[in-house]
Amino acid sequence: MGKVTENKQQKERSLLNTAFQLFTSKGIAKTSISDIAQQAGIAKGTFYLYFRDKYDLQERLIVHKAEVLFRHAIAAVQNQGSMDPEEQIIALLDDILTEMQRDPRLLRFINKNLSWAVFRRAMDKSNVDYLCEVKRILSSGGQQWQEQELMLYTIIELVGAASYSVVLDQDPVDLERYKPWLFRSVRAIMEAHRIREG
Amino acid sequence: MGKVTENKQQKERSLLNTAFQLFTSKGIAKTSISDIAQQAGIAKGTFYLYFRDKYDLQERLIVHKAEVLFRHAIAAVQNQGSMDPEEQIIALLDDILTEMQRDPRLLRFINKNLSWAVFRRAMDKSNVDYLCEVKRILSSGGQQWQEQELMLYTIIELVGAASYSVVLDQDPVDLERYKPWLFRSVRAIMEAHRIREG
Amino acid sequence: MGKVTENKQQKERSLLNTAFQLFTSKGIAKTSISDIAQQAGIAKGTFYLYFRDKYDLQERLIVHKAEVLFRHAIAAVQNQGSMDPEEQIIALLDDILTEMQRDPRLLRFINKNLSWAVFRRAMDKSNVDYLCEVKRILSSGGQQWQEQELMLYTIIELVGAASYSVVLDQDPVDLERYKPWLFRSVRAIMEAHRIREG
Amino acid sequence: MGKVTENKQQKERSLLNTAFQLFTSKGIAKTSISDIAQQAGIAKGTFYLYFRDKYDLQERLIVHKAEVLFRHAIAAVQNQGSMDPEEQIIALLDDILTEMQRDPRLLRFINKNLSWAVFRRAMDKSNVDYLCEVKRILSSGGQQWQEQELMLYTIIELVGAASYSVVLDQDPVDLERYKPWLFRSVRAIMEAHRIREG
DNA sequence: GATGAATGAGAGTTCATTCAT
DNA sequence: CATGAATGAACTCTCATTCAT
Numbered sequence: 001m002g003k004v005t006e007n008k009q010q011k012e013r014s015l016l017n018t019a020f021q022l023f024t025s026k027g028i029a030k031t032s033i034s035d036i037a038q039q040a041g042i043a044k045g046t047f048y049l050y051f052r053d054k055y056d057l058q059e060r061l062i063v064h065k066a067e068v069l070f071r072h073a074i075a076a077v078q079n080q081g082s083m084d085p086e087e088q089i090i091a092l093l094d095d096i097l098t099e100m101q102r103d104p105r106l107l108r109f110i111n112k113n114l115s116w117a118v119f120r121r122a123m124d125k126s127n128v129d130y131l132c133e134v135k136r137i138l139s140s141g142g143q144q145w146q147e148q149e150l151m152l153y154t155i156i157e158l159v160g161a162a163s164y165s166v167v168l169d170q171d172p173v174d175l176e177r178y179k180p181w182l183f184r185s186v187r188a189i190m191e192a193h194r195i196r197e198g
Numbered sequence: 199m200g201k202v203t204e205n206k207q208q209k210e211r212s213l214l215n216t217a218f219q220l221f222t223s224k225g226i227a228k229t230s231i232s233d234i235a236q237q238a239g240i241a242k243g244t245f246y247l248y249f250r251d252k253y254d255l256q257e258r259l260i261v262h263k264a265e266v267l268f269r270h271a272i273a274a275v276q277n278q279g280s281m282d283p284e285e286q287i288i289a290l291l292d293d294i295l296t297e298m299q300r301d302p303r304l305l306r307f308i309n310k311n312l313s314w315a316v317f318r319r320a321m322d323k324s325n326v327d328y329l330c331e332v333k334r335i336l337s338s339g340g341q342q343w344q345e346q347e348l349m350l351y352t353i354i355e356l357v358g359a360a361s362y363s364v365v366l367d368q369d370p371v372d373l374e375r376y377k378p379w380l381f382r383s384v385r386a387i388m389e390a391h392r393i394r395e396g
Numbered sequence: 397m398g399k400v401t402e403n404k405q406q407k408e409r410s411l412l413n414t415a416f417q418l419f420t421s422k423g424i425a426k427t428s429i430s431d432i433a434q435q436a437g438i439a440k441g442t443f444y445l446y447f448r449d450k451y452d453l454q455e456r457l458i459v460h461k462a463e464v465l466f467r468h469a470i471a472a473v474q475n476q477g478s479m480d481p482e483e484q485i486i487a488l489l490d491d492i493l494t495e496m497q498r499d500p501r502l503l504r505f506i507n508k509n510l511s512w513a514v515f516r517r518a519m520d521k522s523n524v525d526y527l528c529e530v531k532r533i534l535s536s537g538g539q540q541w542q543e544q545e546l547m548l549y550t551i552i553e554l555v556g557a558a559s560y561s562v563v564l565d566q567d568p569v570d571l572e573r574y575k576p577w578l579f580r581s582v583r584a585i586m587e588a589h590r591i592r593e594g
Numbered sequence: 595m596g597k598v599t600e601n602k603q604q605k606e607r608s609l610l611n612t613a614f615q616l617f618t619s620k621g622i623a624k625t626s627i628s629d630i631a632q633q634a635g636i637a638k639g640t641f642y643l644y645f646r647d648k649y650d651l652q653e654r655l656i657v658h659k660a661e662v663l664f665r666h667a668i669a670a671v672q673n674q675g676s677m678d679p680e681e682q683i684i685a686l687l688d689d690i691l692t693e694m695q696r697d698p699r700l701l702r703f704i705n706k707n708l709s710w711a712v713f714r715r716a717m718d719k720s721n722v723d724y725l726c727e728v729k730r731i732l733s734s735g736g737q738q739w740q741e742q743e744l745m746l747y748t749i750i751e752l753v754g755a756a757s758y759s760v761v762l763d764q765d766p767v768d769l770e771r772y773k774p775w776l777f778r779s780v781r782a783i784m785e786a787h788r789i790r791e792g
Numbered sequence: 793g794a795t796g797a798a799t800g801a802g803a804g805t806t807c808a809t810t811c812a813t
Numbered sequence: 814c815a816t817g818a819a820t821g822a823a824c825t826c827t828c829a830t831t832c833a834t
Contacts, residue, residue, distance in 0.1 A: 008797080029227055032824065043799045048826070116363040116370070150379050153370050154360055158383075161359035162352055165314040172314070172351050181348050181391075185356075188386035193379075206814095230807060241816040243810080251808075404818080425623055428803060439820045444805070512759040512766070546775050549766050550756055554779075557755035558748055561710040568710070568747050577744050577787075581752075584782035589775075602793095626828060637795040639831080647829075799831080806824075813816080 012050050015040050016064060019057050024105035028058060028113075062113050063122040065106060069099055070130045077137065086190055088137045090183050093159050100167050101175055111164050116153065144195045151193040155186055210248050213238050214259055222303035226256060260311050261320040263304060267297055268328045275335065284388055286335045288381050291357050298365050299373055309362050314351065342393045349391040353384055408446050411436050412460060415453050420501035424454060424509075458509050459518040461502060465495055466526045473533065482586055484533045486579050489555050496563050497571055507560050512549065540591045547589040551582055606644050609634050610655055618699035622652060656707050657716040659700060663693055664724045671731065680784055682731045684777050687753050694761050695769055705758050710747065738789045745787040749780055 018040040022031040033054055037044045051057040076095035077088050100107040114122075123131050134152065138145060145151055159182065165171050166178045216238040220229040231252055235242045249255040274293040275286050298305040321329050332350065336343060343349055357380065363369045364376045414436040418427040429450055433440045447453040472491035473484050496503040510518075519527050530548065534541060541547055555578065561567045562574045612634040616625040627648055631638045645651040670689040671682050694701040717725050728746065732739060739745055753776065759765045760772045 011797095033826085034824080044825095045800065045827080046798055049797065053825080117367065147379055149370055150376065154356070154380065154383050157359035157362075158352070158356040161355035164355075169315065172347055178348065181345055182352065184390045185352050185387045188390040189383045192382045192386040231809090232807070242808090243817065244815055246809075247814075407818095429805090430803075440804090441806075441821065442819055445818065449804075513763065543775055545766055546772065550752070550776065550779050553755035553758075554748070554752040557751035560751075565711065568743055574744065577741055578748065580786045581748050581783045584786040585779045588778045588782040627830090628828070638829090639796065640794055642830075643793070795832105795834080797831105797833095799829100801828100803827075804825090807822095808820100810818105810820080811816100812818095 008050075011040075011042070011046075015042075015047070015050055015057070016061055020061060020065070020105075020109065023058070023061070024109050028054070058113065059118070062110065062118060063125055065110055066114060066119065066122045067126050067130075069096060069106070069110070071128070072099060074128075074130060074133050083140050085138050085140045085143045086187055088140060089134075089155070089190065090186065092134070092137070093155075093183070093186065094179070097159070097163055097167070097175065097179070100163060104168050107163065107167050111160060114160070116157075119156075145190075145193045146195055147193060151189065154189055158182075158185065158189070206248075209238075209240065209244075213240075213245070213248055213255065214262060217255055218259060218263070218303075218307065221256070221259070222307050226252070256311065257316070260308065260316060261323055263308055264312060264317065264320045265324050265328075267294060267304070267308070269326070270297060272328060272331050281338050283336050283338045283341045284385055286338060287332075287353070287388065288384065290332070290335070291353075291381070291384065292377075295357070295361055295365070295373065295377070298361060302366050305361065305365050309358060312358070314355075317354075343388075343391045344393055345391060349387065352387055356380075356383065356387070404446075407436075407438070407442075411438075411443070411446055411453070412457055415457060416461070416501075416505065419454070419457070420505050424450070454509065455514070458506065458514060459521055461506055462510060462515065462518045463522050463526075465492060465502070465506070466522075467524070468495060470524075470526060470529050479536050481534050481536045481539045482583055484536060485530075485551070485586070486582065488530070488533070489551075489579070489582065490575075493555070493559055493563070493571065493575065496559060500564050503559065503563050507556060510556070512553075515552075541586075541589045542591055543589060547585065550585055554578075554581065554585070602644075605634075605636065605640075609636075609641070609644055609651065610658060613651055614655060614659070614699075614703065617652070617655070618703050622648070652707065653712070656704065656712055657719055659704055660708060660713065660716045661720050661724075663690060663700070663704070665722070666693060668724060668727050677734050679732050679734045679737045680781055682734060683728075683749070683784070684780065686728070686731070687749075687777070687780065688773070691753070691757055691761070691769065691773070694757055698762050701757065701761050705754060708754070710751075713750075736791075739784075739787045740789055741787060745783065748783055752776075752779065752783070 015036065019031070019036050022035055022039060026035075031054075033047050034044055036054075036057075037047045051060070073092045073095040077092050080088070080091050082088055082091065120131075123129065135148070138148060138152075162178070162182060163175070166173065166175050213234060217229070217234050220233055220237060224233075229252070231245050232242055234252075234255075235245045249258070271290045271293040275290050278286070278289050280286055280289065318329075321327065333346065336346060336350075360376075360380060361373070364371065364373050411432065415427070415432050418431055418435060422431075427450075429443050430440055432450075432453075433443045447456070469488050469491040473488050476484070476487050478484055478487065516527075519525065531544070534544060534548075558574070558578060559571070562569065562571050609630060613625070613630050616629055616633060620629075625648070627641050628638055630648075630651075631641045645654070667686045667689040671686050674682070674685050676682055676685065714725075717723070729742065732742060732746075756772075756776060757769070760767065760769050
């Protein structure tokens with residue numbers, strides 16, 4: 001890789017980071033390209049060498065952040081080593097929630113911008129197939145599920161939505177107090193989809 | 199109520215309606231106050247006699263729309279007449295989902311803008327205490343629940359989030375096919391919170 | 397007419413005049429809307445209350461200037477009182493050339509921007525039908541012409557094109573020395589189209 | 595001529611051709627140096643090794659195109675072999691009009707950009723003295739003319755201006771129908787300048 | 793010679809807000 | 814109360830030009 005290419009990649013990452021700072025502190029609508037360029041220490045025109053416009057940047061940022069989050073969570077599950085699908089899913093969610101708690105701006109940004117459609121697009125662009133990874137988890141120990149994709153969808157939407165105000169505003173309760181009940185609900189949902197052998 | 203006041207109320211409602219049309223068709227960011235005033239047939243300056251700015255209007259609109267939706271759902275439950283809390287909650291959700299299906303713009307608008315905090319503010323401003331109403335439903339037949347408020351929060355967040363892409367994009371499936379599984383999940387969540395007697 | 401309307405009309409005329417000054421001194425391409433607004437003593441945004449963009453203004457300006465020019469020339473012919481069509485046409489051209497000589501910027505502006513198509517559009521928008529007026533001149537004394545419209549087209553294009561460098565740069569000769577030869581050519585063209593009575 | 599110089603000349607011609615394509619399809623104002631360089635397959639910076647700026651290129655292009663056109667027309671006249679000056683001038687104009695008809699973009703480009711001054715500059719820069727060539731034609735058979743240069747000027751301006759909308763828009767008629775009348779006018783102009791021998 | 797990343801001035805345009813009528 | 818002309822800051826995006834490689 002040439003010096004120039006390397007330099008460009010670094011500058012792109014710098015722009016993504018700067019934009020994330022600004023998007024999460026002032027909001028996307030109130031963040032101008034001038035702001036981003038200035039904060040990143042480049043000329044306004046340079047921005048357009050890297051992104052088509054603010055929304056191009058936004059999309060690339062979502063993809064990037066979602067991917068980092070998932071990579072971390074999948075790794076956490078693998079390190080934990082349990083073979084029970086339910087426990088692995090809970091561990092996955094727990095890791096994600098912990099990350100969100102650590103950086104609530106990430107939650108605010110992803111949650112406000114991540115739709116199911118965007119999520120899938122992000123997964124497509126990624127090198128690793130995270131969805132497939134999650135499906136492998138669900139099949140651990142030979143377990144099978146009714147309407148597996150819908151179950152996943154339900155869980156993702158529930159956790160994504162419910163975590164928002166809990167993490168950001170501790171409303172209606174704080175995360176530590178909500179987690180047991182949230183996980184109990186997740187287990188109940190999984191139970192409702194489980195195919196019993198016998 | 200004087201004629202003047204009446205006239206004012208009518209103009210305000212006209213502005214709210216116009217804004218809803220524009221917000222849901224062009225998006226809030228791309229709707230200008232000029233647009234709203236012009237569409238509503240008033241002068242730009244007049245807008246400021248009714249709202250502080252676009253975001254003041256937006257908030258009042260959310261509250262208004264959420265209230266209409268809830269009033270309708272509560273009435274639907276009362277007309278149905280079942281005494282089983284679970285069935286009543288399902289009926290309530292079913293009515294809301296049906297309304298959303300009928301007017302997906304409403305879903306898009308509320309979902310993108312309604313947070314738990316805003317929802318509670320809306321409820322506070324309303325004349326009827328809908329939350330109390332729901333709690334009465336939950337207590338039908340003397341039933342009691344662990345962490346009743348958290349259970350409600352969980353259900354509302356789940357249904358709100360999961361309905362979005364299902365209703366608007368039929369993704370991952372269409373609403374009719376998703377409903378049974380969604381309701382099964384809701385029942386599972388309630389089951390997980392139920393206090394058994396005896 | 398209300399005070400406001402009057403004021404607006406005056407401001408529009410002021411903008412047209414300012415734009416003409418700038419267009420003819422710096423060229424259209426190098427004249428920005430900022431320039432026009434600043435020179436006219438209004439805010440940049442105000443420009444857009446009067447014109448869609450620079451090219452809207454330009455077109456309105458061409459129409460306006462062409463109309464003034466023609467009105468003047470037609471009046472000059474009528475005051476002169478000759479009945480010979482050839483002499484009347486020459487008088488018409490002479491008046492236009494004199495005006496151009498008086499304000500060469502006008503020539504530069506019109507010539508660079510007036511095509512046959514634009515000219516006809518301008519005539520359409522005008523209240524008076526100048527083309528019709530010219531045709532009446534040609535028919536004075538019962539005179540008839542072969543391909544009358546083509547003859548007119550030829551004369552207009554010749555005079556328009558040939559006057560440009562003569563008036564603006566006295567190149568290849570100055571206007572006074574060129575006029576006799578130009579008019580001799582015009583008469584020759586007319587002669588070539590004349591229908592002789594028999 | 596060294597390899598390097600040859601290479602440079604080829605690159606310059608490539609730039610001229612590319613610019614002509616772009617100028618005539620998008621217009622000069624909307625063609626950027628980036629566009630030209632990209633289309634020509636060179637780096638933006640390289641452009642400046644060949645031309646000072648867009649307008650330098652534009653001027654060189656006009657000169658080049660005008661010269662090609664005239665060379666072709668002069669050759670056509672020489673091949674035809676008539677000795678009558680009038681017929682030779684008509685043949686010259688006919689060839690130019692035919693070329694314009696074949697490539698209307700050429701007409702649009704030259705006509706919008708060629709003034710008498712630029713034309714003469716082009717002729718000066720050329721190796722062959724086309725003006726002298728034309729004067730020789732006029733003197734064929736010992737014919738003499740009053741104000742010969744003004745006559746030429748008049749004819750060139752007439753044909754240049756009148757061909758524009760006829761060729762490009764078939765307005766007010768198409769070229770084939772206009773030609774007889776145009777040539778009749780040209781002959782009338784020449785007649786008006788002819789010195790009859792006694 | 794050739795490159796193309798970087799620059800930054802400046803173009804066009806929009807719009808919330810004000811205020812004289 | 815209502816108006817809408819006027820404002821001017823702020824925005825997005827373009828592009829000629831430079832210069833280190």
